Amino acid sequence: MANHSHNTALLEETPVILPGHDFETVTETVAEIPLSKRFPLGWIGVLLIGLGLAGMLQMALGYLLLKGIGIWGNNIPVGWAFDIINFVWWIGIGHAGTLISAILLLFKQQWRMSISRFAEAMTIFAVACAAIFPVFHTGRPWLAAYWLFPYPNTMGLWPQFKSPLIWDVFAVSTYATVSIVFWYVGLIPDLATMRDRAVSKVKANIYGMLSLGWRGSARHWHRYEVASLILAGLSTPLVLSVHTVVSFDFAVSVIPGWHATIFPPYFVAGAIYSGFAMVLTLAIPVRRFYGMESLITMRHIDNMAKVMLATGLMVGYGYAMELFFAWYSGSPHERFMMWNRMFGPYGWSYWTLISINVVMVQFLWLSRVRHNTTLLFIMSIFVNIGMWLERFVIIVTSLNRDFIPASWGMYYPTRWDFMTFFGTIGLFLTLFLLFLRFVPMISIFEVKTLLPQSKVKADHAH
Amino acid sequence: MHTNEPTNRLHGVMAEFDSAQAVVDAARKTMAHGFTRVEAYSPVPVEELNDIIHKKRTILPKLVLAGGLSGMATGMALQYWASVLEYPMNIGGRPQASWITYIIPSYELTILFSALTAAIGMIVLSGLPQPYHPVFNVDRFSMASSDKFFLVVESADPKFDQQGTAEFLRSTGAKGVYDVDQ
Numbered sequence: 001m002a003n004h005s006h007n008t009a010l011l012e013e014t015p016v017i018l019p020g021h022d023f024e025t026v027t028e029t030v031a032e033i034p035l036s037k038r039f040p041l042g043w044i045g046v047l048l049i050g051l052g053l054a055g056m057l058q059m060a061l062g063y064l065l066l067k068g069i070g071i072w073g074n075n076i077p078v079g080w081a082f083d084i085i086n087f088v089w090w091i092g093i094g095h096a097g098t099l100i101s102a103i104l105l106l107f108k109q110q111w112r113m114s115i116s117r118f119a120e121a122m123t124i125f126a127v128a129c130a131a132i133f134p135v136f137h138t139g140r141p142w143l144a145a146y147w148l149f150p151y152p153n154t155m156g157l158w159p160q161f162k163s164p165l166i167w168d169v170f171a172v173s174t175y176a177t178v179s180i181v182f183w184y185v186g187l188i189p190d191l192a193t194m195r196d197r198a199v200s201k202v203k204a205n206i207y208g209m210l211s212l213g214w215r216g217s218a219r220h221w222h223r224y225e226v227a228s229l230i231l232a233g234l235s236t237p238l239v240l241s242v243h244t245v246v247s248f249d250f251a252v253s254v255i256p257g258w259h260a261t262i263f264p265p266y267f268v269a270g271a272i273y274s275g276f277a278m279v280l281t282l283a284i285p286v287r288r289f290y291g292m293e294s295l296i297t298m299r300h301i302d303n304m305a306k307v308m309l310a311t312g313l314m315v316g317y318g319y320a321m322e323l324f325f326a327w328y329s330g331s332p333h334e335r336f337m338m339w340n341r342m343f344g345p346y347g348w349s350y351w352t353l354i355s356i357n358v359v360m361v362q363f364l365w366l367s368r369v370r371h372n373t374t375l376l377f378i379m380s381i382f383v384n385i386g387m388w389l390e391r392f393v394i395i396v397t398s399l400n401r402d403f404i405p406a407s408w409g410m411y412y413p414t415r416w417d418f419m420t421f422f423g424t425i426g427l428f429l430t431l432f433l434l435f436l437r438f439v440p441m442i443s444i445f446e447v448k449t450l451l452p453q454s455k456v457k458a459d460h461a462h
Numbered sequence: 463m464h465t466n467e468p469t470n471r472l473h474g475v476m477a478e479f480d481s482a483q484a485v486v487d488a489a490r491k492t493m494a495h496g497f498t499r500v501e502a503y504s505p506v507p508v509e510e511l512n513d514i515i516h517k518k519r520t521i522l523p524k525l526v527l528a529g530g531l532s533g534m535a536t537g538m539a540l541q542y543w544a545s546v547l548e549y550p551m552n553i554g555g556r557p558q559a560s561w562i563t564y565i566i567p568s569y570e571l572t573i574l575f576s577a578l579t580a581a582i583g584m585i586v587l588s589g590l591p592q593p594y595h596p597v598f599n600v601d602r603f604s605m606a607s608s609d610k611f612f613l614v615v616e617s618a619d620p621k622f623d624q625q626g627t628a629e630f631l632r633s634t635g636a637k638g639v640y641d642v643d644q
């Protein structure tokens with residue numbers, strides 16, 4: 001490739017947003033989508049798919065409430081399966097949104113501005129999907145209030161605070177709340193923009209109420225900027241703690257394959273890896289469908305692919321360490337678990353996961369791959385499959401061969417397991433499409449801060 | 463507060479600018495001229511404006527610190543009370559008051575309380591939700607959330623007089639000057 005280095009040099013100069021934009025065009029490009037009267041056919045089509053799958057979710061959950069959790073395939077020895085796999089998978093996907101909106105804000109990464117809004121929306125919807133699994137695994141979710149939360153009840157019962165499962169409740173509910181608050185605070189100035197641009201009275205009133213009467217005064221903005229920075233500073237340790245606590249659900253137990261000190265960082269890296277894959281899965285079609293290529297540029301796509309590569313390599317390191325721990329522990333149970341994981345009845349899942357998360361991800365070293373959006377889109381879907389398989393491998397292959405061969409057993413998901421899982425994908429899709437249609441999908445005011453019109457020179461008088 | 467007839471129904475006089483630089487320059491001149499009741503409005507955060515006009519930083523960070531500390535205290539107290547006093551469970555003879563295991567829920571509550579304080583504090587300190595404000599009476603003000611910058615000298619300012627202030631604002635390079643009805 002003679003011109004390869006030339007291409008790379010060009011790329012580094014690619015601006016965060018393409019030239020030709022001013023305040024008005026940014027507002028126009030983003031605000032016209034929620035304010036238009038049109039419902040594009042493609043949008044309706046995908047929404048129908050999402051609604052169909054979400055309806056299936058309702059059926060699956062309704063039947064679960066009638067019959068009990070016996071309709072799922074998990075049973076001793078594999079007492080945890082799809083419920084926890086899908087929970088960890090969805091929570092992990094959410095992590096990229098917080099990383100983009102909080103950690104990259106603290107690092108002053110300007111490229112985050114065009115993608116933070118919808119990555120955060122993705123976080124909230126992913127956490128909502130995740131919560132369905134543990135809540136419905138309780139079988140009687142209406143009782144979960146006193147099982148899970150420290151709620152003063154007439155029976156005088158309190159949760160066991162030394163259990164990782166209760167830590168998980170605190171971590172995930174805090175994460176959901178803070179993500180929603182952060183997202184809403186980020187939306188307030190843009191909702192005011194929508195209020196001021198809406199032609200219809202009804203829309204102006206709705207956006208006006210939601211914007212709380214925001215008028216962008218100097219005092220407002222000052223408090224707003226302080227609050228955003230604080231929220232970013234709080235979300236950063238929060239997001240790292242969430243998957244750490246999720247990994248404690250496993251690491252605090254004494255099951256071979258779960259009881260490993262590497263779990264917290266390994267889980268956090270995996271979460272960010274799968275989350276960036278999901279952001280790419282969403283961003284690539286959305287920017288094309290809505291013609292947002294000038295605001296979500298190749299620079300964004302390239303950076304996200306690089307983050308995916310870096311976190312993918314960390315995940316690969318995690319796999320290597322799991323192998324090493326199993327061997328170095330000297331414990332026959334640990335060694336057997338690893339052997340069973342690779343060559344046991346679920347060996348196919350281990351090798352598929354390795355070929356995606358360790359082998360395929362290496363192609364992201366090539367800038368040609370990172371610039372091919374079609375290829376990246378396909379790869380991002382594979383990464384999501386790979387990360388789903390990772391949780392499947394960790395959970396099922398650690399449980400299906402118990403300490404005593406007499407209690408060995410296989411796990412097969414039932415149709416209700418699949419309906420619930422694909423149902424949450426439908427729910428996610430539905431929520432995400434509604435977001436795209438009714439909320440400005442790109443942070444209008446933040447993108448404007450990149451433009452010369454918002455720049456102020458230092459005061460010469462002082 | 464003495465008010466005469468023309469200023470009585472006025473909130474102030476509003477000047478329109480095209481860029482952050484223009485409104486910052488005008489704000490500097492306005493403050494230097496001795497006006498005290500001034501507010502600027504912009505579609506993007508311009509941190510200089512608060513420094514020039516209000517010269518004072520928000521107390522929000524202190525509130526957030528207090529919120530966070532109260533979250534931590536709530537977490538620790540709740541867990542101690544529930545696991546030691548109200549509902550002790552003996553599991554393998556482990557100590558009831560094992561504060562190390564209390565860290566995680568307390569940590570999460572610290573963040574939860576801080577974040578809620580930051581968001582609610584920002585909204586409440588700004589006087590929001592506030593559906594009505596006189597500046598919205600100016601038609602051009604709908605551009606304040608799009609691409610125009612505004613500077614308002616309020617009628618409550620001791621140096622305010624409708625003609626003179628409008629004249630002054632025009633001299634700072636305003637693209638337009640409007641009366642803001644109360």
